[in-house]
Amino acid sequence: MASPPITELAERAREIFRRVVEGYIESGQPVGSKTLAADGTLSLSPASIRSVLAELESLGLLAAPHTSAGRMPTDAGLRIFVDGMMRVAEPTHEERAQIEARLSESGPVEQALQKTSALLSDLSGAAGMVMVPTREQKLAQFSLVDLGQGRALAVLVGEDGGVENRVMELGGALSPSALDQASNYITSRLSGRTLADAAQAMHAELRAGKTQLDDASRDLVERGLAVWSADADERPVLIVRGAANLLDESALDDIDRVRSLLDDLENKQSVASLLESAREADATRIFIGSENRLFGLSGSSVIASPYRDREGRIVGVLGVIGPTRLNYARVVPMVDLTARSLGRSLDKLIV
Known part of the structure; x- marks a missing residue:
């Protein structure tokens, strides 16, 4: 009914x-x-x-x-x-200052996201969650620099000027011409495309034998793609902090529910999929207990809000998870404020 x-x-x-x-x-x-x-x-x-x-x-x-x-x-x-019926309690001046201070420091983006997740946990008394921003920038150049001793530095340059690099193990010495040939080939396929799109096209060409690369250069291309693909796969999709907060006194009366919730949190890809559904929301979204299949057994609630970069694009979602008796009136505006503060700080971070 x-x-x-x-x-x-x-x-x-x-x-x-x-x-x-x-x-x-x-x-x-x-x-x-x-x-x-x-x-x-x-x-x-x-x-x-x-x-x-x-x-x-x-x-x-x-x-x-x-x-x-x-x-x-x-x-x-x-x-x-x-x-x-809920009477929203706006964050106090001290809470606002704490949020701004914790997110104002420059540094690696994942370090900032870890701070954000821990901050949400501290403020809510539950577990804080932050999705790692998607990285779909278009790329401009790829180059391989010989480091000697069977190693090379793979350098990836984005259209926005951002630079990332990784050390590749080559398994032996290679000629400068092989490095140049591989670099030029990858750059020609990368220009104006995301790495995922370019990699798909290059893999198809290599399998079909539609390249003029020699064996040494082809091997370098495949190693280079493997380095960046592995790097992307190993990036966490979700950072969770404060799961221990879920083990409060009331949890002792319902330890099976808490165990189920902790098991759910271990499946970060599924939790990230739930948060992803809040990506296009106009406001903070609230998922209560059995309303979502993932947390139906654990009887938990999720409060989630998207965060944006300096150009207004949604790049991720952050939130809080806890028992259904979360203090919604206090936590909802806290999550919203943290999302806006993280968005403003993104331009200071080293991606």
Whole structure:
């Protein structure tokens, strides 16, 4: 049965529902009628409150984990709360300053992403996740420089002027002409194309024997492509920090759920695919529990936001994962602010 819009609930039911959700998010424990009646502000007896709780449970918004316990929100109830009732708490001045300070230093991009993931974990009390930016720049030049002792330096130059290099093991001495021939061949196929596109074309030519390369130069080309392909494959697609935060006191009561979540995090490609679905979102996206198949068993929530480079292009996604009782009101604006801060800092980073 589909849950009703929160606007269709009576004012009294909405207020009790809000208090149950907020109490559960704060404590991680079901909230009972006696707790709700204790401060007297509802002006209702525990019996009247129990009647409303039963109504909310019948609507699929609350659940009672034990017959004698209070209620806790279902995933559907949390969705209604997040979409229609949540009071967002903007980051404080100190939190903003901390985010800006942690992301303002120049350095290697992966170091900055590790800092970002750790920062999200520290601020949320859950696990922080950052997808590594896709690297699809168009390339301009490739060259091989003899280093002696059977080694060469492979240098890749992008159209934006960026330079990357790797040391190649050649397995023996090669003539300068072989190095030049291989460099010229690769450069002619790279110009204006991504490495993936150029590599595909070169592999096809080499397999079909449609090149004028001698054996030594052909071997150099294949070694060069292998170096860069292996480098791309070994780049992490996702950086996760703070997984230990998921092992809080409440986790001891549901260790199977936490074990399932940690297993999910080990499968980083699947987690990255989930974050990828937030890439084109206009705002921060929230995935709650069973709404996504990946975390259906672990009952976890993900808050994710895309981050952009200085030209406004989306290059990755960052976020937080934790139990469904995440403090959404606090974490959602924190994730959004961190995404914007990381985007502004990208031009200072060494890719």
